[in-house]
Amino acid sequence: MTVLKRFAPAKVNLGLSVTGILENGYHTLHSLMVPLSVGDHLEFRPADQLSLVVEGADLPTDERNLVYRAARAYLDAAGVKSGVHITLYKKLPLASGVGGGSSDAATTLMALKTLFPSDLDLHPLAKSLGADVPFFLVGQAALAEGIGEKLSPMKLPQIHLVLVNPGTEVSARDAYLWLDQTGQFTPELPLRDILAALHNRQEVPYFNALEPAVVARHPEIGEVLQALQNHHLISPMMSGSGSTCFALAKSQQEAEEAVLKLRKQFPASWCTAAHTVS
Template identity: 35%
Template sequence: MKNSVTVHAPAKINLALRVGSPRPDGFHPLNTVFCALDLHDEILLDEAQELELEMVGCDLAVDDSNLGLRAARALQDYTGTSFGSRITIDKKIPVAGGMAGGSANAAGVLVGLNELWELGLGAEQLHEIGAQLGSDVPFSLLGGLAIGTSRGEDLVTLRPGFFQSWVLILDGEGLSTPAVFGEYDRLNPEEHEPASVDELVTALQGGSVSDVAGLLLNDLAEPAFQLRPDVREVFDSVAGRGIAAVLSGSGPTIALLCESDKVADVVAGQLRNEGRTVLRADGPAAGAHVVRSS
């Protein structure tokens, strides 16, 4: 067994999120395009007798509702091991911001404990465990750029045609993903399949970032705006600052795509001067991965 492992686990945004009516199991079928960003949580896993969890930079619960702790227990169950670890998660990804911060933590814990405990599990096995924990966990493991179908866990990797520079406008009040999906169902009661993302996929594999303008679509945006009209107001006020804007996941984070990293730096500075809370991030980035091991 290793003594200590450090993992970086990335945030994601959905460049497109097309939603269908609920399946019999309650999940919504999706056609989505994921992009991992170089905004990440850092997860430190130290050798210990029992499983312990500390959250830094946020006030999230450290009980069995925490996805990081659930991932550790799922890995124990899958492998039959009784090893422990002291897990410290340093949060940089906004909580309840539609950027899969919880899923990133689960993915990071799976990757980190696989290394710490020297289990030797492969990517397919980690994907299998991750898919049971949450729909976004498999992509948090994979990273890069990918199409997600079913409930988002069936993934096909895409070759990115260009680098993406993003300005992320944060909101201090999170949005509940179940509440947003519930509002989506209220607004769209008829049975339907998720719309295609083929046009966006073609543009993303081309040579120009400007080709995706007008193709970033999120079916959860209107439900989120219905629940939080103030988010709609912010979205409308900033949408013209980049070449495209999209609500990230179930919100409330707003993502502005800019034509270059330099332009994104300028836009981010302008929005900060206007009193907005913003982050800069670029993508596609690697999935959850070990950065130190000893």
């Protein structure tokens, strides 16, 4: 029996500007997104029907799960009469701003196109599943604009990071609602300056428009950001809608040493070293 194994990378936003809100309720964004060396794992086996098993997290295994919806969308659009059995090995924390569910969904679309070849364009399917899903089809760093659907691939140096999630689940819907309540939309990211700082491993002039309102409601996220600063890591920031925070390190060794210290400081947190992938 064919078994297809796939890795679904996490992402961080190296800056997230929310420039406004449209009449339909969608927000306009300007964000530099990068895939990481940490993520979830999935296995796919052709089967008579569609089914999903999740290991490592208490998640639904029906249409409430984005992986299931992605598989259903592809099978229907491609006219596949059979199904697939999917096992999702969940490694990333839930509702944490690192795109785990979106990555799992995009990985599912790509895997099913391998198992059941068709000439389908995956981008419309990905867009229908969520704003971050199309990014994970790109396979490298990308500048996201519009409502996140306009993606421009970017070449970046490899970046070493430390990620810490305090265990707080923050829904993207809440984070954007809290921003709307303040009305504090932000200008586009200073992309040229950000890229120069990344190349030179200097403090990076990025920002996350969602961070102030989320940290105001979840002070434990602010404590993590301060700890990253105290360990002399570069430019701590919350990723996406939170609650995962990250900072840059000058080397893999520096990142791993910081992780050992942070795990002692935050023993109940998810803490790991990672690097960007392309």
